[in-house]
Amino acid sequence: MKYYLSLLLVCFCFTIQSQDLTYSTQDLEINKLIDGTLLTPNDNDKPKLAIIIAGSGPTDRNGNQNFMKNNSLKKLAESLTNKGIATFRYDKRIVKQILKNKVDPNIKFDDFVTDAISVIDYFKEKNKYSQIYVIGHSQGSLVGMLAAKGKADGFISLAGAGQSIDEVITEQISAMDPSLIDATKKAFKSLKEGKAITDYPQPLAPVFRADVQPFIMNWMQYNPQEVIKSLDIPILIxxxxxxxxxSVDEAQLLKDASETSEIKIIEKMNHVLFIIEGDQLVNSKSYNESSRKISEELITTISSFILK
Structure with missing residues (x-):
């Protein structure tokens, strides 16, 4: 009798949880390189769709990498879908390549743009969505704005740089070790001219090693300010x-380049969308703290922009 009672309670609890869900979940393969998760509101036959593009590195659909699990993009997707917006988030192609132990050594920045365009086209062809918005996080901001041009109904830059990547890296190195500035500028000047380099200080190897140079060359040709200026759709920064x-200065550069865009600066929000009450160490540790909630103000700001 106790066994059957326990079983009934389990079934009852499962039913209640299922009834509480406001969306359905579907894992999709867009093509041989791109897998992702679609969340669809249950009460809307033709919702708006937000496509979420992850930042740099081997970042998966949830915003995670090896030894860094925060689930920030998963939380963003679920929160937006609870507001009535369908969401699709996907693993960067390199994630699938790593899992299959077949990493392409010739991968380019443009490959990520190609992937984002493929995702947009996939959903446009379905004709199930009233509008399609692109949300690009960090490196995904530039990827997203390039892919959104002429295809999406709106674009959201989330922690996106306003300068080209060579300028961003030069600023970062300047802040860490000013003695490396001249070597950094010299290296980027050569790459800009399409020339591979071998003469650089060892501390700069993560940026300028031979296998990274083609990717950086491709990436640095894009100026986010020029790209965002060319978009003729609603934009939120x-x-x-x-x-x-x-920094917030990067967001302001994008805003200055796009007169009709909207900008929102969220107090105490960090790069992985958490509100930080504490010092830099607390901030850094949060990148691997998946129990944290993302900013409520962020969710409200994005959902209001998309649904208005």
């Missing part, structure tokens, strides 16, 4: 004051 990687 968001940054947090506690972002250790992308």
């Amino acid at each position: 968001i940054n947090g004051t506690s972002d250790l990687q992308v």
Whole structure:
């Protein structure tokens, strides 16, 4: 009797949880390189769709990498879908390549743009969505604005740089070790001219090693200010004051380049969308703290922009 009672309670609890869900979940393969998760509101036959593009590195659909699990993009997707917006988030192609132990050594920045365009086209062809918005986080901001041009109905830059990557890296190195500035500028000048380099200080190897140079050459040809200026769609630019990687000044550069865009600076929000009450160490540790909630102000700002 106790066994059957326990079983009934389990079934009852499962039913209640299912009834509480406001969306359905579907894992999709867009093509042989791109897998992702679609969340669809249950009460809307033709919702708006937000496509979420992750930042730099081997970042998966949830915003995680090896040894860095925060689930920030998963939380963003779920929160927006609870507001009535369908969301699709996907693993960067390199994630699938790593899992299959077949990493392409010739991967380019443009490959990420190609992937984002493929995702947009996939959903446009479905004709199930009233509008399609692109949300690009960090490196995904530039990827997203390039992919959104002529294809999406709106664009959201989330912690995106306003300068080309060579300028961003030069600023970062300047802040860490001013003695490396001249060597950094010299290296980037050569790369800009399409010339590979071998003469650089060892501390700069993560940026300028031979296998990274083609990717950087490709990436640095894009100026985010010029790209965002070319978009003829509603634009929202968001940054947090506690972002250790992308300052609010970068957001302002994008805003200045796009007169019709909207900008939102969220107090104490960091790069992985958490509100930080504490010092830089607390901030850094949060990158691997998946129990944290993302900013409520962020969710409200994005959902209001998309649904208005």
